[in-house]
Amino acid sequence: MEMATEMARPASDAGTEGLTQADRVALLRYMLLMRSVESRAMTLYRQGKVPGSFYDGFGQEAVSVGAAYALAAEDRLCILHRDLGAHLVRGVAPARILGQYMGRAGGVTGGREGNVHFGDPEVGCVGMVSMLPDMMLVATGMAMAFKLRHEARCAITWFGDGSTSRGDFHEALNWAAVQKLPVIFVLENNQYAYSTPTDRQFAVNPVRRADAYGIHGESVDGNDVEAMFDAVRRARERAVDGGGPTLLEAVTMRMHGHAAHDDMRYVPPELLEEWAKRDPIDRQTARVAALDVDVDALRAEVDAQVETAVQEALAMPMPDPATATDGVFAEEAVPLGDGDAPWSGWSEAPR
Numbered sequence: 001m002e003m004a005t006e007m008a009r010p011a012s013d014a015g016t017e018g019l020t021q022a023d024r025v026a027l028l029r030y031m032l033l034m035r036s037v038e039s040r041a042m043t044l045y046r047q048g049k050v051p052g053s054f055y056d057g058f059g060q061e062a063v064s065v066g067a068a069y070a071l072a073a074e075d076r077l078c079i080l081h082r083d084l085g086a087h088l089v090r091g092v093a094p095a096r097i098l099g100q101y102m103g104r105a106g107g108v109t110g111g112r113e114g115n116v117h118f119g120d121p122e123v124g125c126v127g128m129v130s131m132l133p134d135m136m137l138v139a140t141g142m143a144m145a146f147k148l149r150h151e152a153r154c155a156i157t158w159f160g161d162g163s164t165s166r167g168d169f170h171e172a173l174n175w176a177a178v179q180k181l182p183v184i185f186v187l188e189n190n191q192y193a194y195s196t197p198t199d200r201q202f203a204v205n206p207v208r209r210a211d212a213y214g215i216h217g218e219s220v221d222g223n224d225v226e227a228m229f230d231a232v233r234r235a236r237e238r239a240v241d242g243g244g245p246t247l248l249e250a251v252t253m254r255m256h257g258h259a260a261h262d263d264m265r266y267v268p269p270e271l272l273e274e275w276a277k278r279d280p281i282d283r284q285t286a287r288v289a290a291l292d293v294d295v296d297a298l299r300a301e302v303d304a305q306v307e308t309a310v311q312e313a314l315a316m317p318m319p320d321p322a323t324a325t326d327g328v329f330a331e332e333a334v335p336l337g338d339g340d341a342p343w344s345g346w347s348e349a350p351r
């Protein structure tokens, strides 16, 4: 049994195995899209158009985009509050996401939830449960179903460093390990759980707990989108080949407050300055610009796309109060659908 807990390996700037030039540009495009959607949403929040609070993944775009990009259409996802990029890679339209934040009828949950607890079942995503990290158990359950049906597909979920001190984390890892389930656990270590730094959360790097459960654990540079892609591509292969689950620690930094209401005065400014130099979008921009791609034009195109989406979302009506109790109980079981799988590896290699 493989039980190596490896150190973070950055992807090579010469080109990551399996990625074409178009893939490398697409990875940048999805990260730009995530940042642009979230920065416009933050403005809408400050204008009083987003109820409650607003959570973003500024500086962590590589973790969700790189991981989701490695997935096949038939894989299934449990996406958390810092991982907007995964929704975008699966094909959820930015206007529906912005409508979601504003509680509009055209949002992903039809205005039932004006926040980050959403997932579009039509593209293989399960709506997020807020209790952390319950989605580890949901992903484990889906992986159990795939194994029982002998299906070559996997489930993935993301969760923060704060989740690793909860019982569900251990239960999910243990069961997935014992059953050798095709599931990928992405531990998003962004150095803080709300105001609690990691040195007050655990005395051992939680990725090392993979050894204790008998599964593969690996640290990845979470600010390198190609390294994230590569790690999840390998974890997926392991999962569908019967090699069992993987615990991936994506090492990153939460660059904004826990949510829009948090000024994070508890985070030392030097730490943020240090991490700003490792911005995942800047890093992928440098790679893509070296391929002679006009990154400024790409950025302008993405911003224009998001501006159109904002206008579309603002034009969406609020939900009809008469429909408030619709969907509380499922009338019929509708299976999750397949999502977009934009990686060229899926179109090039017959499966």
Ligand SMILES: Cc1ncc(C[n+]2csc(CCOP(=O)(O)OP(=O)(O)O)c2C)c(N)n1
Residues within 6 Å of the ligand: 082, 130, 131, 132, 133, 159, 160, 161, 162, 163, 164, 188, 190, 192, 193, 194, 254, 258
């Ligand atoms: C069981 C549980 N306790 C508390 C909360 C409230 N809560 C939501 S996010 C969060 C911090 C989570 O930190 P971490 O897991 O590191 O994820 P991050 O927000 O840093 O991405 C807390 C305490 C919750 N959702 N679930």
Ligand SMILES: [Mg+2]
Residues within 6 Å of the ligand: 160, 161, 162, 188, 189, 190, 191, 192, 193, 194, 254
């Ligand atoms: Mg955290």
